[in-house]
Amino acid sequence: MSEVYTVRRALLRDRCAAVGSAAAMVSRPANVRYLAGGAPPGAVLLLGPDEDVLVCPRAPTGDPVQGRTDDELRLALLPATDGDPVVAAADLATSSGAESLAVEEHDLTVARHRAMHAVAPRLRLADLGATVEQLRVVKDEEEIACLRIAAEITDQALGELLESILVGRTERHLALELERRLVDHGADGPAFSTSVATGPNSGQGRHRPSDRRVEEGDFLSVCLGANYRGYRCEIGRTFVIGTAPAAWQIDLYDLVFAAQRAGREALVPGAAYRDVDRAARHLLDSAGHGDGLAPWTGHGVGLEIDEDPQLAPAAMGKLDACVPVTVEPGVHLPGRGGVRIDDTLVVRPEADGGPELLTITTKELLAL
């Protein structure tokens, strides 16, 4: 297992060497986890010319490393109780003879960057940019297996909710219930804050659950996902409550459903990100809903719930096989509510059966 991390670090070392930096420091938590396996909160990874070191803050008590770690990594515990691991890493890099160190400028604060410079004034701090994020875009089959389990757990939690009585319960309670069920089925936790939106709130992407209660005739939209071994998936569904749906509800649902299907069908290796977005977006646009749309209709998932690529009108790049993404168009009509339908899929070549749908809960319009 630890071989995976060694290979990933070797890849990163090659990229660094290609831009002339023999040493790099990775501080963004998901990137550290990707390259080192488990790591305690606040740990940073130093890729030195000779060896790799995981620099950990001193944990308050007990074992500094909860969770899996790659045994090949030397574990450096900071001696100072208040010391910042990035400062210690700069110090280590200097003493190992490095002249320049590539750092994640999109993660490091100006203050920490200054503190590194102060302790190692001769160390040239370069920018590693989003190199590790780019390595993370295409997943290996082990990562996809984790996402598949995360999606199974998510489908189970949602399925159970649908069998319970919903009318009269608040958004907040339904969200908590979903999160409990995720953990019941083996999730390490929710992948992100569960969103439950009723009536006029429905159809909004990241609506924060309120004390509004589910009423007859409401649209109910939910968005949830499990975190399984660090890998996060996402599902979004919209239902109608109680009686048969109204005509406007059926029309709106059919429209968003068609847009979401178009987005899913556009997921082929080599497709431009913006074309996938356009496939879903243009249907909503032509129906006159262009103005209120979210700036993206999907995004990558993995160790973070929102990672590269972004499926958006101005996004540059093309899909590869084995990239897991969401497809999640939605329409919200102010004061009335709306519909969002959201799946997690893995891009696969046509020869392998096309996009692999991970979240398999039905997308029929259910009246609950």
Place this chain on the structure above:
Amino acid sequence: MSEVYTVRRALLRDRCAAVGSAAAMVSRPANVRYLAGGAPPGAVLLLGPDEDVLVCPRAPTGDPVQGRTDDELRLALLPATDGDPVVAAADLATSSGAESLAVEEHDLTVARHRAMHAVAPRLRLADLGATVEQLRVVKDEEEIACLRIAAEITDQALGELLESILVGRTERHLALELERRLVDHGADGPAFSTSVATGPNSGQGRHRPSDRRVEEGDFLSVCLGANYRGYRCEIGRTFVIGTAPAAWQIDLYDLVFAAQRAGREALVPGAAYRDVDRAARHLLDSAGHGDGLAPWTGHGVGLEIDEDPQLAPAAMGKLDACVPVTVEPGVHLPGRGGVRIDDTLVVRPEADGGPELLTITTKELLAL
């Protein structure tokens, strides 16, 4: 209500003027909330020479501002879907004639700082430092009222758990149950990830709940808190499960209890942070537990669960009245478990009755 925020911003403007900066940009989320009331995620506050502007990212759909906002603030919505509010703020500052802008270097990443410089190359970016964090240390009575309610909710949630059957349940389930009860009693959510630690895990400060089940004879330590209107409190208690406690358990409990009481009693206006820490620490030290101790024995609470001051051996500064802090010494014996006792209190002058204890759940050693 909005007057509070106006006064706070005026205070900050005075501090900025004192160091020669007519404009400031606040980006740290808790600081933005402190100065502006409710603000959407990612919003930054620009304190201009003439007016204050809350620069918000374009929300995916619906109302850009969920939650309370000060009406006196002009709300600037970014036109670009991908635009970063800090870049827009730099642009705004320049066009309002500012020559320098104080920013929070401990919050801003190097990449964002560079992007601000690129869009406004003639704007001198200075460091605001922890100015807003310092303003936040002493709370007003309205803030303390929120903390008091947060503590009441927390006590209720914990009290209900104590009445239920515990043996055989996992740490993870107990933690979720506590979080559900917090919300049931009116919390906006948990103030931080609830920690439940059993048997050999007990006594560790931020232990992440595992699948270990509660067993007879275990120590059980819990740490939880409610978030009420943004204000976060914390309580930690340790219990024994089932039979009467063993002698070593009683001894360890009595020791930590004495240390925690000493820390609480040291909370008087004018006391040095380090002296409060020492009051609690030296008892544990002299009993031979110095090595495994956490680097602090308490910290401020408010809009963040861990804010200034830190009660630690090297901390500089003295307590003021109306500063809410935790007192939370603990001892963890590797392989056996341990005890942590944690309260949230508000520093008050002796004439007002001394420290106000917000978390009132009993600290007797309960056998459950």
